[in-house]
Amino acid sequence: MLDNEEFDAVVLGTGLIESIIASELAAADKKVLHIDRNPYYGGQFACFTLSAFIEWTIEHRDERQTPLVDIFVGGIDSDSPTFSVHRAGEPKQKTTLSSSTKSPPDHASRLFDRLSAYIADSQTLPEHSDITERLGRLLDNNRKYAIELAPKVAYCRGELIDMIINVGIGEYVQFKGVERNYIVQNDIFERVPDSKGDIFASESLGLVEKRKLMKLMTAITDDGEDFAQLLGDCAEMSFAQFLESKFKLSGKLLHSVIFAVARAGSRDELGARTGCERVQKYAKSIGRYGRMAYLCAMYGGGSEIAQSFCRSCAVSGGTYILSEHVRSIESRDGEGRGYAVQLTHGRVFAKHVVLDPCYAPDALPSDSAISRAICILDYPVFGEDTTAILSYVADAGVVSMLYATQATLATPNGQCVLYAWTNGRLSDTRALLLRALTAVSGLRARPLFTALFEARDMQPAENSLHGLVYTAAPDSTLDFDSSVIHAQKVVAQLL
Secondary structure (H helix, E strand, O other): OOOOEEEEEEEEOOOHHHHHHHHHHHHOOOOEEEEEOOOOOOHHHOEEOHHHHHHHHHHHOOOOOOOOEEEEEOOOOOOOOEEEEOHHHOOOOOOOOHHHOOOOOOHHHHHHHHHHHHEOOOOOOOOHHHHHHHHHHHHOOHHHOOEEOOOOEEEOOOHHHHHHHHHOOHHHOOEEEOOEEEEEEOOEEEEOOOOHHHHHHOOOOOHHHHHHHHHHHHHHOOOOHHHHHHHHHHOOOEHHHHHHHHHOOOHHHHHHHHHHHOOOOOOOOOEHHHHHHHHHHHHHHOOOOOOOOEEEEOOOHHHHHHHHHHHHHHHOOOEEEEOOOEEEEEEOOOOOOOEEEEEOOEEEEEEEEEEOHHHOOOOEEEEEEEEEEEEEEOOOOOOOOOOEEEEEEEOOEEEEEEEEOHHHOOOOOOOEEEEEEEEOOHHHHHHHHHHHHHHHHOOOOOEEEEEEEEEEEEEOOOOOOOOOEEOOOOOOOOEOHHHHHHHHHHHHHHO
16 A cells, blocks of 8 residues: 655556556656556556446446447347446436346346346337347357457557657557558448559549549658648648649549548548648558558557556556545645645655546536447458448548457457447437448448447546646547657656
């Protein structure tokens, strides 16, 4: 038990950003205490087995950040059993069915009993044997699922991969290339070319379109004066306007560059310079580790990477405690003396406190949110050894999607998991997410298990303690670079 021990920094939360900060501070010979209130690593980037994900929805999630999780066992239509796990884990009705069997309930029965209290208002409780049979078939392979809360991929030539190399933790984490990139419009799938060879070999592009795309890639990937001249007086334009005026792009080719390469969330979201920089990073990432621009981490993405940085911190002398709650954080008497952190099992002192905002008792959810969907399918629609990213583009918005299989140890053989997310509250984006999932599953697969939830940003109260360093939540971008950049800024501030 720690009692009155002094630290240079106490870091609360083991998400990717907090773990990078702890690792970098420990490497700089700072005395670091890294704490998580949960019994697992990863924070908002956590990764679970299927049963652990269901337990997270009921017990471990922060209801301020994730007030509702809808779980479908089976299909995603109105006839499938839907369990709505509400704020603070409070069921709308109390129901237990374990007593209906004389033998002790198995794992599936116990999970069903816990979920049964959350059956949606418009539905009646399904037959115990039917749902437990479905859950039981899934839980037969429970440990072969790696379900991520905030899935992301890494640019082959991006901030995360460079940091992993520089820190020297490459031996702790493994990656697989993301072989395919699709844009989906009007339920039509178009594969985005990943190289000059792919552009010329593409059957979906005409000769004129191929020439326009080659001209764009050649011009934008130039770092020097030609790139600055290219922007010229277009710097104030949106990226879409820039592509239309400079390269005469239109239609599906324009959308492919905006949504599937620059990864914009809407047509006019990006300025010309930001859009060009994203295309640059995409193009330069191709060829570093093969023909792909992105890498996907094995065993569970952000959580696995976060744990790698935690190992690095521990090697440098950092101290770790899981399942430890923070009761209070108070300023110590005297200017610049730091903070007293009261834990469940003792008290520690620190010059700096870095925390995920959800550790602040007075933090409140902001109006911004990301709506997310997780869907396990009974068939790997793009192939069993394939990892793919997709951009589903509709009038109602753009949905980013990640397709994973046993190739990254995300699912058992013969299945796949689809992740989908978009900006906005779930009440506004539910239909869009379901349409995106249906477009992919309709290729040849049937949903086995689906979850919908929203992740809200948390903000400290205006009267919160001065000087605490708050980290950012996972954003809606496809890659990890914004999280790495944020962590680097915090480290520079503290050193």
